[in-house]
Amino acid sequence: MCGIVGLVAHEPANQLVYDALLLLQHRGQDSTGIATAEGSIFHSHKTRGQVREAFRTRDMRALLGNMGLGHVRYATKGAASNEQEAQPFYVNAPYGITLIHNGNLTNTRELTSELFHIDRRHLNTNSDTELLVNVLAHELQEQVNGHELDPEQVFAAVTRVHDRVQGSYAAIAMIAGHGLLAFRDPFGIRPLIMGRRPAENGSGRMEWIVASESLVLESAGYEIVRDIAPGEAVFIALDGEMVSKQCHAAPRLVPCSFEYVYLARPDSVMNGISVYDARLRLGNRLADTIAKYAPTGDIDVVMPIPDSSRPAASQVAQKLGIEYREGFYKNRYVGRTFIMPGQAERKRSVRQKLNAMGTEFKGKNILIVDDSIVRGTTSREIVEMARAAGANKVTFTSAAPPVRFPHVYGINMPTRQELIAHDRKIPEIAQVLGADHLIYQEVEDMRSAITEGSSVTDLEMSCFTGDYVTGDVSPEYLSWVEATQLS
Ligand SMILES: O=P(O)(O)OC[C@H]1O[C@H](OP(=O)(O)OP(=O)(O)O)[C@H](O)[C@@H]1O
Numbered sequence: 095m096c097g098i099v100g101l102v103a104h105e106p107a108n109q110l111v112y113d114a115l116l117l118l119q120h121r122g123q124d125s126t127g128i129a130t131a132e133g134s135i136f137h138s139h140k141t142r143g144q145v146r147e148a149f150r151t152r153d154m155r156a157l158l159g160n161m162g163l164g165h166v167r168y169a170t171k172g173a174a175s176n177e178q179e180a181q182p183f184y185v186n187a188p189y190g191i192t193l194i195h196n197g198n199l200t201n202t203r204e205l206t207s208e209l210f211h212i213d214r215r216h217l218n219t220n221s222d223t224e225l226l227v228n229v230l231a232h233e234l235q236e237q238v239n240g241h242e243l244d245p246e247q248v249f250a251a252v253t254r255v256h257d258r259v260q261g262s263y264a265a266i267a268m269i270a271g272h273g274l275l276a277f278r279d280p281f282g283i284r285p286l287i288m289g290r291r292p293a294e295n296g297s298g299r300m301e302w303i304v305a306s307e308s309l310v311l312e313s314a315g316y317e318i319v320r321d322i323a324p325g326e327a328v329f330i331a332l333d334g335e336m337v338s339k340q341c342h343a344a345p346r347l348v349p350c351s352f353e354y355v356y357l358a359r360p361d362s363v364m365n366g367i368s369v370y371d372a373r374l375r376l377g378n379r380l381a382d383t384i385a386k387y388a389p390t391g392d393i394d395v396v397m398p399i400p401d402s403s404r405p406a407a408s409q410v411a412q413k414l415g416i417e418y419r420e421g422f423y424k425n426r427y428v429g430r431t432f433i434m435p436g437q438a439e440r441k442r443s444v445r446q447k448l449n450a451m452g453t454e455f456k457g458k459n460i461l462i463v464d465d466s467i468v469r470g471t472t473s474r475e476i477v478e479m480a481r482a483a484g485a486n487k488v489t490f491t492s493a494a495p496p497v498r499f500p501h502v503y504g505i506n507m508p509t510r511q512e513l514i515a516h517d518r519k520i521p522e523i524a525q526v527l528g529a530d531h532l533i534y535q536e537v538e539d540m541r542s543a544i545t546e547g548s549s550v551t552d553l554e555m556s557c558f559t560g561d562y563v564t565g566d567v568s569p570e571y572l573s574w575v576e577a578t579q580l581s
Pocket residue numbers: 356399400401402403429430431432433464465466467468469470471472473
């Protein structure tokens with residue numbers, strides 16, 4: 095997952111994009127970039143690291159123009175440390191296009207070969223986003239004859255992108271001198287929402303924003319218009335005129351369940367589902383499962399692992415009628431550990447990030463709630479810390495089911511071997527974690543907890559079930575991904 099934002103304003107875009115990126119930092123910490131458009135000239139700055147350290151005043155001053163886009167990257171293809179693969183990506187024809195992408199393409203081998211041998215395009219990195227911008231550019235080139243650009247031509251190019259590209263993609267592009275294009279894959283796997291507000295200059299024109307999460311819109315005073323539909327493309331001209339079109343013949347909304355479990359901020363609403371409410375419901379269902387399988391009579395306290403599991407843990411405590419206590423204190427200056435590249439760094443960071451308060455543990459039977467257990471990096475350390483702090487019995491619970499399969503749609507867990515639940519039964523996992531009991535959410539409970547009360551009927555849950563919605567993910571592909579994985 096990455097965080098993306100694009101906007102067409104009637105004032106300088108640089109600060110607006112920067113502020114939005116700060117709010118999306120939880121979606122990617124590897125690198126970041128902003129591009130703006132001043133007439134037909136693009137300005138851009140991209141670099142490794144997080145938003146706060148990446149943009150100096152002089153970088154910001156150089157980002158001129160009223161249209162802009164920005165990206166925070168959590169790499170899934172290529173290398174997290176490669177500055178060349180930071181986004182946005184630029185191609186100079188037709189018109190000049192700069193693009194950002196949240197997601198992961200699954201037919202990169204075919205696209206690389208087609209782009210090189212048939213479209214005669216040069217690729218300079220291993221990024222799938224570079225493939226996406228080149229496919230879009232090629233297809234747009236095929237549509238346009240004169241200099242004039244009609245949104246219908248842009249939509250026809252997006253239709254062709256849908257034909258050629260497989261996997262997940264929520265993307266935003268600036269077309270120099272023309273406007274901003276946003277589109278979402280036919281399953282709407284990754285999120286994308288748009289909003290608007292009247293320009294402050296009194297011109298009566300509209301300013302538009304498109305972003306990964308609704309909290310960005312809310313915090314900057316935009317009215318939420320709607321989620322961009324799966325397969326849909328939206329084009330916003332420089333004067334603020336917005337047009338949209340469904341560019342796929344058979345779109346079907348199947349959003350990523352992991353957004354609700356962990357990735358998104360709880361104060362966002364995605365596809366009409368409040369992330370916070372979904373996490374509360376996950377807690378309710380988990381409580382029922384705990385009551386069914388574990389002896390809860392002797393549990394003294396329920397504890398969350400900060401931050402993401404707090405809503406679920408509070409519900410578990412309430413439903414089971416057990417006291418809720420915060421036994422782990424979090425160092426707010428350490429980022430999210432799960433989205434860090436490299437297992438060594440993730441492991442070190444858990445210890446740096448969380449500290450167990452002895453008084454909360456001594457002689458107590460603890461029920462720990464986390465939102466998910468993926469590699470087990472966090473949970474293994476946590477159990478050890480709880481015991482070292484004097485806990486008597488440790489029951490570990492997860493508000494998501496066991497993660498048994500690789501995620502190939504924009505979350506960096508590409509290999510089976512790294513997943514603690516792959517090919518292990520639950521008692522074996524408990525043993526590896528060192529927990530006395532281990533209880534996971536049931537898959538169907540997760541599905542209903544997330545979708546309850548919404549119009550979403552289907553969820554992308556491949557890392558829990560092994561069913562990949564795009565249909566092109568074969569065992570051969572998974573083995574190839576494993577062999578070429580990110581470090
Ligand atoms: O089994 P693992 O591989 O350790 O991954 C799962 C853990 O990683 C995430 O926490 P993270 O610290 O990234 O973020 P948070 O502060 O939002 O909980 C998630 O909330 C789990 O705690």
